[in-house]
Amino acid sequence: MLSENLYGDRKNTKDMKEKIRQIMLYAAEKAHNTEQLPSGDFPDFVIEEPKNPIHGDLSCNLAMLMAKMQKMAPRKIAQILLDHTDDAEGIIEKKEIAGPGFINFFIRPAAWLPVLRRIHAQGDDYGRSDMGKGEKVQVEFVSANPTGPLHVGHGRGAAVGDTVANILSFCGYDVQREYYINDSGRQIRTLGTSVFIRYQQLCGKDIPLGGDCYQGDYIRDIADMIRNEKGDRLLSGDAEEAVVLCARFAADFILSGIREDLESFGVRFDRWYSEQSLFDAGKVEQVMENFRKTGNLYEKEGALWFRTSDYGDEKDRVVVRSNGQTTYFASDIAYHQDKYERGLERVVDVWGADHHGYIPRMRASVMASGRKSEQFQVILIQLVSLLRDGEPVAMSSRAGEFVTLKEVVDEVGKDAARFIFLTRHYESRLDFDLALAKKKSNDNPVYYVQYVHARISSIMEKARERGIAPEDWQEEYLSALTEAEEIRLMKALSLYPETLETAAAMMEPHRLSYYLTDLASLFHSYYNKHKVLTDLPETTAARLCLIMAVREVIRNALSLLGVSAPEKM
RNA sequence: GCGCCCGUAGCUCAGCUGGAUAGAGCAACGGACUUCUAAUCCGUAGGUCGCACGUUCGAAUCGUGCCGGGCGUACCA
Numbered sequence: 001m002l003s004e005n006l007y008g009d010r011k012n013t014k015d016m017k018e019k020i021r022q023i024m025l026y027a028a029e030k031a032h033n034t035e036q037l038p039s040g041d042f043p044d045f046v047i048e049e050p051k052n053p054i055h056g057d058l059s060c061n062l063a064m065l066m067a068k069m070q071k072m073a074p075r076k077i078a079q080i081l082l083d084h085t086d087d088a089e090g091i092i093e094k095k096e097i098a099g100p101g102f103i104n105f106f107i108r109p110a111a112w113l114p115v116l117r118r119i120h121a122q123g124d125d126y127g128r129s130d131m132g133k134g135e136k137v138q139v140e141f142v143s144a145n146p147t148g149p150l151h152v153g154h155g156r157g158a159a160v161g162d163t164v165a166n167i168l169s170f171c172g173y174d175v176q177r178e179y180y181i182n183d184s185g186r187q188i189r190t191l192g193t194s195v196f197i198r199y200q201q202l203c204g205k206d207i208p209l210g211g212d213c214y215q216g217d218y219i220r221d222i223a224d225m226i227r228n229e230k231g232d233r234l235l236s237g238d239a240e241e242a243v244v245l246c247a248r249f250a251a252d253f254i255l256s257g258i259r260e261d262l263e264s265f266g267v268r269f270d271r272w273y274s275e276q277s278l279f280d281a282g283k284v285e286q287v288m289e290n291f292r293k294t295g296n297l298y299e300k301e302g303a304l305w306f307r308t309s310d311y312g313d314e315k316d317r318v319v320v321r322s323n324g325q326t327t328y329f330a331s332d333i334a335y336h337q338d339k340y341e342r343g344l345e346r347v348v349d350v351w352g353a354d355h356h357g358y359i360p361r362m363r364a365s366v367m368a369s370g371r372k373s374e375q376f377q378v379i380l381i382q383l384v385s386l387l388r389d390g391e392p393v394a395m396s397s398r399a400g401e402f403v404t405l406k407e408v409v410d411e412v413g414k415d416a417a418r419f420i421f422l423t424r425h426y427e428s429r430l431d432f433d434l435a436l437a438k439k440k441s442n443d444n445p446v447y448y449v450q451y452v453h454a455r456i457s458s459i460m461e462k463a464r465e466r467g468i469a470p471e472d473w474q475e476e477y478l479s480a481l482t483e484a485e486e487i488r489l490m491k492a493l494s495l496y497p498e499t500l501e502t503a504a505a506m507m508e509p510h511r512l513s514y515y516l517t518d519l520a521s522l523f524h525s526y527y528n529k530h531k532v533l534t535d536l537p538e539t540t541a542a543r544l545c546l547i548m549a550v551r552e553v554i555r556n557a558l559s560l561l562g563v564s565a566p567e568k569m
Numbered sequence: 570g571c572g573c574c575c576g577u578a579g580c581u582c583a584g585c586u587g588g589a590u591a592g593a594g595c596a597a598c599g600g601a602c603u604u605c606u607a608a609u610c611c612g613u614a615g616g617u618c619g620c621a622c623g624u625u626c627g628a629a630u631c632g633u634g635c636c637g638g639g640c641g642u643a644c645c646a
Binding site: 046048050051052054055059061064067068073074098099100101102145182185186187301302303304305314317318319320321322323325327328353354355356357358359360380382383390423424425427428429430431433436439440441443444445447448450451454455456458459460461462463506510511514517518521524525527528529531532533568569 | 571572573574575580581582583584586587588589590591592593594595601604605606607608609610611626627639640641642643644645646
């Protein structure tokens with residue numbers, strides 16, 4: 001039987017760990033007040049799920065951590081703490097002291113039931129939190145140069161950046177997604193040159209394509225488009241103008257392709273920020289002028305240097321070369337200044353790991369304008385190796401033989417691609433096997449998780465067919481949930497909010513993928529052992545309530561990962 | 570040389586702001602479909618957590634030093 005306070009208390013929304021933590025804190029204070037514990041100074045302690053179920057549902061290490069400052073044996077402190085616990089809600093079935101001084105709690109099975117009520121009440125919002133307190137955070141990701149199509153590596157960055165943004169947003173941060181377009185500088189000029197040479201070749205001229213030019217077939221395709229539009233006219237005009245025209249045309253065309261590819265990968269940006277616009281608005285010049293005034297810049301050997309070494313970089317860096325051209329760093333400084341001036345409190349850049357050497361100088365420039373180091377964070381994405389059946393797929397962008405993100409998404413699907421990118425810590429290198437990604441088996445966790453959603457949807461459909469309507473599912477029936485697998489599922493469901501908060505705090509989306517796989521595994525086991533639609537109406541109602549909660553959380557988490565939750569598979 | 574990342578089961582990887590007997594999937598072997606979807610489940614087997622010291626009640630986790638792999642060390646982007 002369920003007690004009234006477990007069941008009827010509307011404020012009963014704190015998760016189990018937090019409840020135990022409060023009980024322990026209260027016990028510690030009480031023990032100090034009665035002078036059984038000399039010190040009133042309590043260290044940070046953890047409430048965690050022991051790996052071994054023999055140690056209970058939750059475990060607390062407070063007694064061991066206090067041993068030194070209390071000048072007492074951990075087990076003795078544990079006993080004192082236990083003597084002072086006050087379990088007003090009646091959630092604890094058994095508590096014990098174990099090992100060097102752990103305090104283990106065995107939770108009364110029925111005490112997990114409120115999580116179901118909470119999930120049903122909050123629906124899509126279960127797990128949402130205000131931990132971010134509205135902090136304005138920008139996630140800048142992908143930001144690939146518009147000189148060629150996105151490849152798989154960009155895909156990983158896109159999946160991670162997008163999902164980090166989703167998670168932060170769900171956890172109460174005010175998130176903005178931005179793509180920085182490097183549409184200025186030498187590479188764009190090289191792009192123009194490459195296209196113009198192809199154009200001239202198409203017009204019958206025998207001009208070789210230099211080794212430093214972009215070699216991909218798409219360059220010729222673009223040149224062909226220009227020829228269809230302009231005919232041979234560019235041949236007779238000014239060559240410089242022709243290159244500029246080719247560059248602009250090509251960059252615009254490639255960028256719109258990038259947009260489309262990202263769109264079909266489920267990624268959208270709040271803003272596409274052009275590097276060229278920084279120059280056009282005079283912001284690069286302005287920012288350099290400001291830093292000159294504050295003494296952060298100096299001239300040496302004809303070039304202009306930024307004193308990044310004042311802020312931890314190993315040496316100073318050039319912002320204007322002796323030939324008068326600004327470096328990429330210069331516009332990047334201006335760009336980041338602009339971000340903060342727009343009111344962003346924290347800036348997160350998602351970069352390829354090969355750019356890690358760039359972090360100290362970027363951070364230095366941010367700190368030079370008085371921002372705190374923590375206001376600039378970088379997520380470094382490690383390399384993706386593309387395989388097919390374990391064999392490496394050739395990926396030389398120099399020769400233009402790369403496999404594009406679009407090709408991968410077309411072949412394996414958005415869901416599988418995203419999930420695989422998000423099932424590994426981004427700081428680990430990733431082998432992406434195309435054959436594996438298409439396999440509809442356990443090799444491929446995305447189907448494993450989606451299958452849960454489909455299975456539950458199917459059961460719900462069956463329930464409807466049998467005339468079991470959702471509104472008939474009474475909470476009073478929940479006490480029928482007593483199977484070990486049912487308790488395990490409820491425990492897992494109650495872990496979701498803190499999983500999200502950790503994922504947000506550490507900006508590690510893979511935590512969500514692993515959580516999903518765990519939850520899915522628990523469900524599949526349950527499904528194989530117990531029938532949901534039974535002859536007992538109360539049991540059926542209770543189990544439906546449970547699996548609907550599972551479905552809700554699966555759907556919720558998948559949507560944060562940008563993966564669909566199919567009703568049928 | 571210096572800096573950063575990685576090193577955990579045969580393979581691919583979780584676990585790393587310290588917690589008790591180190592986990593998952595794949596691959597291997599043996600089982601479960603007349604059932605709400607077998608894209609599933611159950612079981613067996615599989616480990617000096619790269620090595621060595623150190624910190625402490627306790628180390629895969631923290632520190633130092635090695636070893637191995639990758640990346641970076643431009644008046645490139």
